[in-house]
Amino acid sequence: MQLVDAFYIQGEWVPSAGGTQADIVCPATEAVIGRVSMGGAADVARAVAAARAALPDWSQSGREARLALLGRIVDRYQARSADLARALSTEMGAPAWLAHQYQVPAGLAHLHATIAALKDFAFVTRRGTTEIVREPVGVVALITPWNWPLNQIVAKVAPALAAGCATVLKPSEIAPLSARIFAEILHEAGTPPGVFNLVYGDGQQVGRALAAHPDVAMVSITGSTRAGIDVAVHAAPTVKRVTQELGGKSPNLILDDADLAAAVQAGVISCMMNSGQTCVAPTRMLVPRSQYEQAVTIAAATANALQVGHPASPDSKLGPISNRRQYEHVQAMIGRGVAEGARLVAGGPGRPAGLDRGFYARPTVFADVSNDMGIAREEIFGPVLVVIPYDSEEEGISIANDTAYGLAAHVWSGDAARARRVAGRLQAGMVQINGARPDYTAPFGGYKQSGNGREFGEYGLVEFLEAKSVTGCV
Numbered sequence: 001m002q003l004v005d006a007f008y009i010q011g012e013w014v015p016s017a018g019g020t021q022a023d024i025v026c027p028a029t030e031a032v033i034g035r036v037s038m039g040g041a042a043d044v045a046r047a048v049a050a051a052r053a054a055l056p057d058w059s060q061s062g063r064e065a066r067l068a069l070l071g072r073i074v075d076r077y078q079a080r081s082a083d084l085a086r087a088l089s090t091e092m093g094a095p096a097w098l099a100h101q102y103q104v105p106a107g108l109a110h111l112h113a114t115i116a117a118l119k120d121f122a123f124v125t126r127r128g129t130t131e132i133v134r135e136p137v138g139v140v141a142l143i144t145p146w147n148w149p150l151n152q153i154v155a156k157v158a159p160a161l162a163a164g165c166a167t168v169l170k171p172s173e174i175a176p177l178s179a180r181i182f183a184e185i186l187h188e189a190g191t192p193p194g195v196f197n198l199v200y201g202d203g204q205q206v207g208r209a210l211a212a213h214p215d216v217a218m219v220s221i222t223g224s225t226r227a228g229i230d231v232a233v234h235a236a237p238t239v240k241r242v243t244q245e246l247g248g249k250s251p252n253l254i255l256d257d258a259d260l261a262a263a264v265q266a267g268v269i270s271c272m273m274n275s276g277q278t279c280v281a282p283t284r285m286l287v288p289r290s291q292y293e294q295a296v297t298i299a300a301a302t303a304n305a306l307q308v309g310h311p312a313s314p315d316s317k318l319g320p321i322s323n324r325r326q327y328e329h330v331q332a333m334i335g336r337g338v339a340e341g342a343r344l345v346a347g348g349p350g351r352p353a354g355l356d357r358g359f360y361a362r363p364t365v366f367a368d369v370s371n372d373m374g375i376a377r378e379e380i381f382g383p384v385l386v387v388i389p390y391d392s393e394e395e396g397i398s399i400a401n402d403t404a405y406g407l408a409a410h411v412w413s414g415d416a417a418r419a420r421r422v423a424g425r426l427q428a429g430m431v432q433i434n435g436a437r438p439d440y441t442a443p444f445g446g447y448k449q450s451g452n453g454r455e456f457g458e459y460g461l462v463e464f465l466e467a468k469s470v471t472g473c474v
Helices: 041-059 063-079 081-092 096-120 149-163 176-188 203-212 225-238 260-276 289-304 324-339 393-401 416-423 457-463
Strands: 002-004 006-009 012-015 020-025 032-038 124-127 130-136 139-143 166-170 196-198 218-222 241-245 251-254 284-288 343-346 364-367 384-390 408-412 430-433 465-471
Touching (some): 006 041, 041 139, 041 166, 063 081, 063 096, 081 149, 081 176, 096 149, 096 260, 096 457, 139 149, 139 203, 149 176, 149 457, 176 196, 218 225, 251 260, 260 289, 260 408, 284 289, 289 343, 324 364, 324 384, 416 430
Parallel strands (some): 002 032, 139 166, 251 284, 284 384, 364 384, 408 430
Antiparallel strands (some): 130 465, 343 364
């Protein structure tokens, strides 16, 4: 049994003030493998006080001191990469290949992107007799999810430290093991006491307390749209800054001049990776009606070929859903798709054959979906793809934009100029053309109910800074 029974506050591991604990459940077996202490308002107060005490010195530290710290964190992160990968597979079910090749490297990529941004960032610029100064916003609360734990932790912690802020991290209580190792990495790297603090807990107790705390100047949250709204509501009375990276229902608009087989196969795999638990996953595949049945056939075959199994198995392309609540939601949404009259062409309810325990879902593809169905409008966050036909480019763009979300969109075309023209009309914060890989230096964030603010590289660094103008001459 793994006991995560302490919080990292003021450079030390300290017990929770409340004493309550929650089970750590292995999603591959449903076995309880440990316990994690759950914090409350008293723990938040202690962590925020530590951050506030550390802020004056850290906010005045120079660029070189911050770069040196981030460099030491990179070294320790690389040294602990195998530990991080094992933790991810254990706590949230990432297959070993995914943990080693994508989940852990994503955090490292954010560290490198932040270092590059910090090296060249102009904290002071001059326009005539006016100086424009960028200063750290203050104590910041960072709330992160369980689906890509290290990606989102590092995408917030690294730029906050680079900006000179003192931080309190609330990682997901569902994925506490990787967060604990990350805190150990920062300790080993010599992070000054109080500059980084970690408190476990749920959104109702710890998330709300952080959002409402008067000494917290900013909250950055990645999570569901519901969770983002809750944080904003509790932050409003203290008029603090809130940045949100929230839900998505991303369209994958395949144009009639695209390589259909390549586009459909890549779209299915991208949708299903990480068991569909990716906010930018292309979950709505939009296909010209003349190519629709061919696309459906390719999508079904691609999904059926994906091996689902234990994270430790080298044959497993997909692991389990990360927790019971999410598994039950995915199963309910698959049932809803059947009830709505969509045509099930791959997967369906229940576990894959041969898997009697664990939160495993079948890679599922629905055809004959209209964009007003629940499975086309609501974020499922599982390995579920809907395929929707369209009759013209204009209609395809209209369907793509007909969503409450706007985090990401995907376009496939054989004509680069056409693809970029269509991308320019899509209402999303990020558009990927022909399966392009993510750029960790480009701005990441959403339109509409997918949130506000931007992360990654220089854009993430700016979010943690205030702009001050100093006008006049001496």
